[in-house]
């Protein structure tokens with residue numbers, strides 16, 4: 729059951745523009761523009777921009793990362809979230825750009841897409857100094873995590889400010905008999921994170937169908953980072969139309985959450 733305190737947590741939308749870069753990279757023409765996409769999403773009300781500059785630069789390139797930092801200077805209310813593996817190329821971007829948030833993701837260099845979170849206690853010792861470095865730079869640290877309540881205390885102990893709950897298993901269960909059980913696992917993991925003082929982010933395969941129920945059930949959800957489905961929706965609706973649809977969906981989830989605590 730969501731408490732009244734967490735029921736009022738506003739869920740920010742951070743648009744991941746990886747897939748705009750993926751299409752751009754298929755020609756040497758510079759279109760579709762990644763910075764233009766981010767500008768239009770911010771103008772439409774997105775609260776942040778997320779990128780995941782993978783080592784192979786299959787989509788987001790180092791030049792995108794710095795150009796988006798310049799763009800975001802015009803949007804002081806918006807947040808910049810840079811994701812990646814801190815043992816690969818992420819720390820160079822964090823040191824250079826000092827974004828609002830660094831999201832540590834344990835991806836391999838040639839991984840198809842992100843598909844798991846960190847493991848504790850195995851990963852704690854090597855993560856701790858890099859988390860400390862980010863925080864010394866004034867960068868919030870979010871750890872990409874599977875929805876395992878027992879892992880949350882260790883994530884806090886290693887210095888994380890937030891966890892990002894990896895939501896692909898929830899998305900895959902959407903519309904199946906396993907949906908409710910999956911959603912409950914995220915609710916429990918989020919509550920365990922809140923109980924030890926962690927903030928809650930979420931992302932991966934969230935979309936217009938599965939988002940409202942997630943927002944309604946997961947306590948203290950501060951940010952969802954959404955890319956693949958939102959950019960696909962933007963191909964039909966335009967960036968502004970897609971952002972508006974996601975913001976309306978988040979708002980519907982918030983209304984449902986608030987009603988539960990009334």
Ligand SMILES: CC(=O)[C@@H](O)[C@H](O)COP(=O)(O)O
Pocket residue numbers: 744746747779780782811833840841842872931932953955
């Ligand atoms: C960490 C995560 O779930 C996503 O942010 C990730 O950026 C997806 O990467 P691709 O866009 O390369 O699939």
Ligand SMILES: NCC(=O)COP(=O)(O)O
Pocket residue numbers: 744778811892930931932933934953954955956957958
């Ligand atoms: N951290 C999740 C993210 O940034 C976007 O994931 P997806 O919506 O592209 O699956």
